[in-house]
Amino acid sequence: KKRREGNVIGVVTHYFPKVNAGVIKLKAPLAAGDTIKIKGHTTDFTQLVASMQLDHEVITSAKKGQEIGLLVSSRVRQHDVVTKL
Numbered sequence: 001k002k003r004r005e006g007n008v009i010g011v012v013t014h015y016f017p018k019v020n021a022g023v024i025k026l027k028a029p030l031a032a033g034d035t036i037k038i039k040g041h042t043t044d045f046t047q048l049v050a051s052m053q054l055d056h057e058v059i060t061s062a063k064k065g066q067e068i069g070l071l072v073s074s075r076v077r078q079h080d081v082v083t084k085l
Helices: none
Strands: 007-016 021-026 035-039 044-048 052-054 057-059 067-071 081-084
Touching: none
Parallel strands: none
Antiparallel strands: 007 021, 007 081, 021 067, 035 044, 035 081, 052 057, 052 067
């Protein structure tokens, strides 16, 4: 297994290209203002968490186990790994 920088906090389950949003199944808490890295086969970028949604409601923090919508700066794919830096 490759060593990853940061803590793995979730995995991408869906991507909506029209709105540039990814759905992330969280394994750890996440809050607005956190810096995350999304990495996969062809995905590799870092971004600030600016906007998150849970059931179409804007939220500022999310707990482990929740599936949240996240605005992403680049395309993400299913099974991409999300780490918090």
